[in-house]
Amino acid sequence: MAGSFLPAPPAHEPPAPARMSVAAKISTAASGRLVATALSWCVALFLIAPIVVAAAGAFSSSEFYGHRSEGSAPPGSLGLFWYVFSVWGRSLGTSAALVAVVVPFALLIGAPAAYAFRRRPFSGSKLLEAASMTPLSMPGIALAVSLLATLGGAPRFTLLAGGHLAYTIPLVIRAVGNALESFEPDIEPAARSLGAGPWQVARWITIPVLLPSLVVSALLVFTVSWGEFNASFLLASPLAQSFPAALYVTYTANSFPVAAAATILFLLPVVPALVLIQAIGGEPFRRGLQA
């Protein structure tokens, strides 16, 4: 018999799901999805609850926590914010100036390089691309220590900007590079063959197509530079201190409501930036962060 040449049938029957009714199958799948979604919301709760508690603290009365060591804001008012402004206004200004320098430089350095890596590869471009990603896995304090050892004589603001550039340029290269990968490579040669010069191609094709990814990179660089602490704390001097470094001082020296008010001031520009990033181009943003 032909059947004897076939392998013996498996000892076990195929598992139970095969015999389950269609309705039961659908309901298991649906409840599984429901549980997964609920678990995801739990993770979100773990991440958000501390921010809500801290934010509520900024509007509470500091007398509740003992002496009013600073300011005398009536509870529920914005007084604590003015107090933080008056004490830490300088470092807020430093952080704002830092961001104003780092964002354009990171874009001007990173975006052309990303374009070259994808469209004009040359010998050694792969190596350079890998080398530009290395800072992402470099401990901030190690970079800060070595920057101080070599360029310690430079103005501290310059050092801070340099450290921030090391950590933000790779983000630009990734976001712009990913956008270039998903954009038809033949369009630019087509425009060239129709007589457009290199500047016209850049002006009318490349830059408009890359605009969303450039905006997302700018916002990403902004949030990272605004929040960078690991390298900045050691690089900062009393006169050039970024706001996260000042945050550390409020956390150790001020009462909880003041620290909470400073935290909210820190978050104030970050939240709209992240919302914009999600709205404009969630995908390049998430892929930009990918290792």
Added chain:
Amino acid sequence: MRSEAAAVRKEAPHGGGRSLREPDATPARAAEEATGWSGALLCLPLALTLALVVYWPLSHLFSTLFTRAGSEALWQVLSAGRYRTSLLNSLLLSVAAAALSLLLSLIPAWVLARERFRGQGLLRGLISLPLTFSGVLVGFLAVVMLGRAGAVPSLLRFLTGRELLAGSAYTLGGLFTAYLYFEVPRAVMTLEPSFRRIPGELDAAARSLGAVPLSRFGRVFLPIAAPALRATFALAFSASLGSFGVALMLARRFTVAPLEVYTQLTGFSNDSVAGALCLVLAASSFLADRLLSGGRA
């Protein structure tokens, strides 16, 4: 003549419509010949910046190894009690935190990548919010929640009438929780796009062949997702290995390596030991990245 045309075609990065071009289009031809140079020119600012702010300083750090003080410091760091303990604490804590955050991120990343439901954008936004928080901020949030008068101990006292978890932010468990707090958003945002690229047909095919969920997970999902999982682990590992702000806020009865660098540098002006610790940290991060992400840029 023919060979010249062939050479031009070979040089053209996107061969396609080039052959249709008229032979007297000299400006385009010149631009084409300059391709290699123009690419290098566009990368020049990047190369200079990297050399100045990353590679010169790091190679200086590396070169201290070959001085007498540097090599002695490295030996001291790898053998003596306090420094080695800080390194081991950092390594173990980072491995454990990276592993658990990877595990915690699997389901949210999958749900964000594969499901469609109301409030998905909100969920993604909430999970990505702590992505760029500085370490001190995460440390502060840990104190707010788990400090001696934190929200969680207060709530537990209200519910049970007993002192539970008060001050746990300052323990190893508190530091570990804080590490999870900043690693989970990173891991979710890194995994989500990779999960989206896994073709759904494979899972459906395995299901139609009668595979139970566990074997579909082990035999279909894991092999496909393995590179993304490894890369995410490496990312989370180096993020916590370098995390200095969190430890600055929370580490009281123990020490981790970045904090030890800071203490040695500012407290004892012990530059060579700080440099040696930095070197070990940088080397571990770099190795984890190379080995696990396979040098994928």
